[in-house]
Amino acid sequence: MRSEPPVVRAGLTVLLLVPVAVLAAFVCAGWAPLRAFDRGVAGRLHEVAHDVPALTTVMTWLTDLFQPNVFRVLALLVVIWLARHGARRTATWVAVTMIAGGILGGLLKLLFGRARPEFLDPVASAVGYAFPSGHALNSALAVTIAVLLVPRWWALWLIPVLTALSRVYLGVHWTSDVIAGLLLGVAVPLLTARAFRPARAAEPVSQR
Template identity: 40%
Template sequence: MRRLTKRISFQLERPGVLALRHRYATQLSFLQARLSPGSYLGLQLTVGVAVLIGASWLFGGIAEDVVTGDPLTLIDVWLAQWLHVRADPTLTRFMLVISHMHDPWMLSVVVMCLSLFLLYRRNWVWLLSVLLAVPGGMLLNILMKLAFQRARPTFDDPVLTLVTYSFPSGHAVGATLFYGVIAAMLVIQTRSWVLRSIIVLTTLPMVALVAFSRVYLGVHYLSDVLGGFAVAVAWLTLCVVGIHTWFQHRQARQTAG
């Protein structure tokens, strides 16, 4: 490692490299600041913006396919029919339990309890993050449903029958926001990369299970839950990174003053 560090330092001190560093000093300084882990406008914000753009782009692509009837919608219908004809009574009961455990009113109760706990601990940053991310994201999902007005899958013998719109999936949005904000809270407070990986690898299957339950039960298409996941990730990133950046900026100003 020491030899590699010396070699890199030697390469950076070569005349040609020094000339390029001097010529693009402003751009390199900006890039270095964006990748700095110690600044509130550094690595945290850079990664957040990248995730926000990526998730928004993914949602835009899915939404375009839904509106224009692109091949993704054909996969939607095929998968819905395939799962419906192969439904197993035991698995159906299990999926019903998973789905009902993540109904909006259930999430509302859990979010209220979590908010009261954060209020008791006077953790204003995460209290605001939870309240803005989860209830705000669910409200955004309702507005999107009204905007797209996509009908739900239909079957001759449905397991569940819902009259609300289908895209994007509210359960996928709610699960992503709820488990996502808890995972973000734990990851930020954990220094071990092993524990951080365990937290993320535990969160993803939970969200996937909730999303799959909605497709399996025949109340959502695949694109509904994928779109719900994408918009929830974008909204969650905007809330968490935005709030943390604002609080850190405020703290930096108070320290400087």
């Protein structure tokens, strides 16, 4: 895994979790400015979704391609590959991170019980609660794991951004939902990496 001073990693984690906590508090309190912002963005993108059907098709394709189960399967394949190559601690880290992140996202959805956007003429639909976005969370989890393992893969960050955008564009999430999902998706791997970091020198994983 990527080597960084514990203080730096802890600082990054705090910087990510603070805005998540603030967003959660605002969502719980029904803060009017946040609701107005979310509804404004959702309404404008909903208009675009109807006016530009070709773009809506692309966004639908992206949201289906980057759904949570895709990243879970990819993570499972990585876990198997790492375990077979003797990097069992790193394999455990990947598995624990994906599972912990998924459980956290599910629990937060139940805790806040936030309703998804509703439109008279929706272009897409989704079940369950809105906050945080599971698509954004799981894509960020997987990409953060990948970048921590192989830093030169930083360009993969485009995937969570596109995933989050597609969810808001299709009207199945509020903007604050996807922002919280992205931030949590980065924070969880940073937190779990601290627990597994001591044995990284013994792992036969590329440090390039």
